[in-house]
Amino acid sequence: MAARTERIQGRLIRAAAIALTLSVHAATQALPQQATAAIPYNQTFVTKHTGVFGGERISYTATVAPTILADSAGVPAVNFVSTSYVRDGVRDPKNRPVIFAFAGGPSNASTAYHMRILGPRRIMDPPPERESDGPQIVDNPEGLLDIADVVLVDPAGTGFSRILPAGQRGYFYSINGDVASIEQFITEWLKTHGRESSPRYIMGGSYGSVRVIRIGWDFQRAGRPVDGIIMTANSSMLQEMNGPLADATNLPTFTMVALYHGKVDRAGRTDAEIADDAYRFAMREYLGALASVQDLTPAERGSWATKLQARTGISADYFLANDLAISRQRFMAELLKDKGLVLTNNYDGRVTGRAPTTNATPAAPQNARPDPFHTYMQDELKVTYPMTEYAAAAPNTNTWNYDGPPQARRPDGGNDWPRMLRELMDKDPNVRVYSANGYQDLQSTMGQALYIFSRTKLPRDRIVVRNNVGGHALYTDPPSASVILQDLRKMLAARRPR
Numbered sequence: 001m002a003a004r005t006e007r008i009q010g011r012l013i014r015a016a017a018i019a020l021t022l023s024v025h026a027a028t029q030a031l032p033q034q035a036t037a038a039i040p041y042n043q044t045f046v047t048k049h050t051g052v053f054g055g056e057r058i059s060y061t062a063t064v065a066p067t068i069l070a071d072s073a074g075v076p077a078v079n080f081v082s083t084s085y086v087r088d089g090v091r092d093p094k095n096r097p098v099i100f101a102f103a104g105g106p107s108n109a110s111t112a113y114h115m116r117i118l119g120p121r122r123i124m125d126p127p128p129e130r131e132s133d134g135p136q137i138v139d140n141p142e143g144l145l146d147i148a149d150v151v152l153v154d155p156a157g158t159g160f161s162r163i164l165p166a167g168q169r170g171y172f173y174s175i176n177g178d179v180a181s182i183e184q185f186i187t188e189w190l191k192t193h194g195r196e197s198s199p200r201y202i203m204g205g206s207y208g209s210v211r212v213i214r215i216g217w218d219f220q221r222a223g224r225p226v227d228g229i230i231m232t233a234n235s236s237m238l239q240e241m242n243g244p245l246a247d248a249t250n251l252p253t254f255t256m257v258a259l260y261h262g263k264v265d266r267a268g269r270t271d272a273e274i275a276d277d278a279y280r281f282a283m284r285e286y287l288g289a290l291a292s293v294q295d296l297t298p299a300e301r302g303s304w305a306t307k308l309q310a311r312t313g314i315s316a317d318y319f320l321a322n323d324l325a326i327s328r329q330r331f332m333a334e335l336l337k338d339k340g341l342v343l344t345n346n347y348d349g350r351v352t353g354r355a356p357t358t359n360a361t362p363a364a365p366q367n368a369r370p371d372p373f374h375t376y377m378q379d380e381l382k383v384t385y386p387m388t389e390y391a392a393a394a395p396n397t398n399t400w401n402y403d404g405p406p407q408a409r410r411p412d413g414g415n416d417w418p419r420m421l422r423e424l425m426d427k428d429p430n431v432r433v434y435s436a437n438g439y440q441d442l443q444s445t446m447g448q449a450l451y452i453f454s455r456t457k458l459p460r461d462r463i464v465v466r467n468n469v470g471g472h473a474l475y476t477d478p479p480s481a482s483v484i485l486q487d488l489r490k491m492l493a494a495r496r497p498r
Contacts, residue, residue: 039066039068039076039079039164040079040160040162041066041079041081041160041161041162041385042066042068042079043066043384043385044063044064044065044066045063045064045065045381045382045383045384046061046062046063046065047061047062047380047381047382048060048061048062048088049061049062049120049380051120051121051139051140051141051143051145052139052141053120053140053141053142053143053144053145053146054141054142054144054146054147054489055141055146056146058087058088058145058146059087059088059089060085060086060087060088060120060145061085061086061088062083062084062085062120062380062381063083063084063086064081064082064083064377064381064383065081065082065084066079066080066081067079067080067081067082067185067188067189067192068080069181069184069185069188071166071167073166075166076164076166076167077163077164077166077167077168078156078161078162078163078164078167078172078181079161079162079164080153080154080155080156080161080181080185081154081159081160081161082151082152082153082154082161082185082189083110083114083151083152083381084149084150084151084152084189085119085120085145085149085150085151086149086193087145087146087149093194093195093198094195094197094198095197095198095199095497096148096149096195096198096199097147097148097149097198097199097200097201097227097492097495098148098149098150098151098189098190098195098198098199098200098201099118099144099148099149099150099151099201099202099203099230099488100151100153100182100186100189100200100201100202100203101113101114101118101150101151101152101153101202101203101204101230102152102153102154102155102182102203102204102208102211103158103204103205103206103208104204104205104206104207104208104209104211104233104235105155105158105206105207105393105394105397106155106173106178106207106394106397106400107155107156107157107158107173107178107207107393107394107397107400108158108206108392108393108394109154109158109159109390109391109392109393110152110153110154110158110159111159111373111392112205112473112475112476113152113203113205113475114152114373115137115372115373115376116473116475116476116481117140117475117481117484117485118143118144118150118152118203119140119143119150119152120139120140120143120145121137121138121139121140121376121380122137122138122139122140122143123135123136123137123138123372123373124136124137124138124478125476134369134372135372136372137372137375137376142481142482142485142486143485144485144488144489144492147489147492147493148201148492149198151189153182153185153186155172155178155181155182155394156172156178156181156394157169157172157173157391157394157395157397158391158392158393158394159390159391160385160389160390160391170399170401173394173397173399173400173401174400174401174402174403175210175214175401175402175403175404175415176401176403176404176405178211179211179214179215179218182211182215183215183218183219186200186202186215199227199228199495199498200219200226200227200228201226201227201228201229201230201491201492202215202216202226202228202229202230203230203231203232204230204231204232205231205232205233205472205473206232206233206235206443206444206472207235208231208232209231209232209233209234209235209236209435209444210235210236210415210417212229212230212231213229213231213236213417213420213421213424214404214405214420216229216420216421216424216431217408217420217421217423217424220423220424220427220428220431225424225427225428225430225431225498226431227430227431227432227495227498228431228432228433228434228491228492228495229421229431229432229433229434230433230434230488230491231433231434231435231436231449232435232436232437232473232474232475232484233436233437233438233441233443233444233472233473233474234435234436234437234444234448234449234452235443235444235448235449236417236418236421236449236452237249237417237418237448237449237451237452238444238448241448241451244287244290244291244325245287245451247286247290247325247326247327248282248283248286248287248290248447249282249283249445249447249448249450249451250328250331250445250447250448251278251281251282251286251308251311251312251447252275252278252279252282252445252446252447252450253349253439253440253441253442253445253446253447254311254312254314254326254331255274255275255278255311255312256271256274256275256278256349256439256440256446257331257335257343257349257350257439257440257442258311258312258313258314258335259271259274260349260350260439260440261313261335261336261350261352263312263313263335264310264311264312264313265310271439271469272467275439275446275467278311279446279447279450281311282447283447283451283454286304286308289304289324290323290324290325293323293324293325294323301320301324302316302320304319304324305317305319305320305324308324312326312331312335313335314326314331314334314335315334318330318334328346328442331343331442332344332346332349332442333355336352337355340354340355341353341354341355342354342355343442345442345471346442346443347441347442347443347471347472347473348438348440348441348442348470348471348472349440349441349442349471350440350471351471371387374387374390377390402415403415408420417452418452418455418456419456421433421452421456421458422456422457422458425458425459425462426459429459429496430495430496430498431462432462432463432464432491432494432495433458433462433463433464434463434464434466434487434488434491435449435453435463435464435465435466436465436466436467436468436474436480436484436487437449437466437467437468437474438467438468438469438470438471438472438473438474438477438480439467439468439469439470439474440469440470440471441470441471441472441474442471443472444472446467449465450465450467453465464487464490464491466483466484466487468480468483468484
């Protein structure tokens with residue numbers, strides 16, 4: 001992902017029950033002292049801070065700490081190193097919400113959530129005219145620490161979290177093992193901090209949207225339901241899209257990317273109006289044309305090609321030559337071809353570059369700046385771990401197993417995320433859902449995300465679906481981050497006591 005766009009127990013289901021079953025305390029107490037000491041990154045760093053959030057000055061404690069989880073034999077299998085921010089002086093913490101946030105991937109560290117939207121301090125990019133200054137660390141007064149505690153979770157193999165010798169990489173590199181370990185971590189964190197009764201919100205981005213649906217479903221079945229599910233770059237339908245359905249759900253994003261590059265006429269409309277109209281057109285009209293394209297007359301094909309050119313900036317001739325469809329890859333190559341440019345980043349359709357040529361000269365390397373996240377961890381949170389060892393992503397995840405639990409598989413073998421979401425919301429009248437996608441995200445398109453809500457019978461009064469300016473990490477755009485944080489404040493305020 002380009003720097004500008006990147007710059008989220010009760011009883012577990014049988015499929016995961018064989019794994020992480022002991023508490024962190026039991027696991028560590030059963031080990032010889034030297035064995036515990038040999039676990040990497042097992043130090044805890046605690047610092048005290050003050051800041052203004054939601055217009056209120058508060059004191060809070062930042063803790064970077066390990067959580068060692070054991071396998072069914074009581075042997076440490078994984079060490080999760082998380083960062084938590086907890087408000088000081090709360091009289092009744094059992095009623096104070098906790099937001100557990102992790103990114104996607106699979107499997108990435110929570111850095112972007114941490115430093116772009118949820119943390120008390122955030123990385124802010126300079127304006128274009130001062131780009132040489134580099135990003136700065138600034139206060140985040142829109143943060144949620146006045147009303148909720150925040151825990152940034154780095155899954156196995158990311159950040160400083162490590163799979164231990166007794167752990168099986170294949171287990172953690174699967175939906176079942178990945179989710180089970182995060183569920184166990186959440187349970188242990190709540191127990192360790194005496195917060196078992198606190199309202200719980202789980203937040204995930206990209207692949208993390210799969211995690212939050214599955215975690216919510218698991219916890220609901222275990223009798224310990226979460227209060228809120230939060231998704232950014234909602235990708236829960238990503239693997240389910242192909243053929244005409246993929247072409248149709250991609251069209252709204254193509255429209256918004258083309259609009260950004262001046263290839264679509266705004267005609268006095270807002271972004272939201274254009275995006276909503278594009279989705280309605282795609283699903284109520286365009287999908288039917290794609291499904292019956294061979295039955296269309298030449299005149300009808302010509303009419304459709306003209307409509308699609310107006311909505312995507314791609315020539316009518318291209319659509320006529322390609323059965324009225326265009327793939328994401330071809331869209332990225334075709335949109336700005338007349339200017340000698342291509343879209344270079346499928347995570348953000350605003351990013352462009354020169355079309356490649358056979359004799360192109362490689363770009364000169366940029367002078368490396370200190371990573372502001374590393375600086376923050378070292379200088380403000382006093383972390384002495386070697387930041388060069390912080391893993392932005394887990395290694396070698398190309399063999400990730402996406403198979404979910406048998407109880408929630410479709411007849412064709414796919415994961416039925418809509419069904420899981422419906423079941424957990426039907427069985428729990430209190431849980432709320434929030435979903436946000438970026439207009440210019442070509443990886444997890446807003447049309448794919450909207451489809452899950454359009455096709456699934458869900459309680460709409462407990463769901464907020466939001467699309468905003470931005471790419472895959474849309475919260476790196478400050479206006480979009482502000483909207484999301486305002487929405488989350490409303491979500492927390494709407495919580496019903498259990």
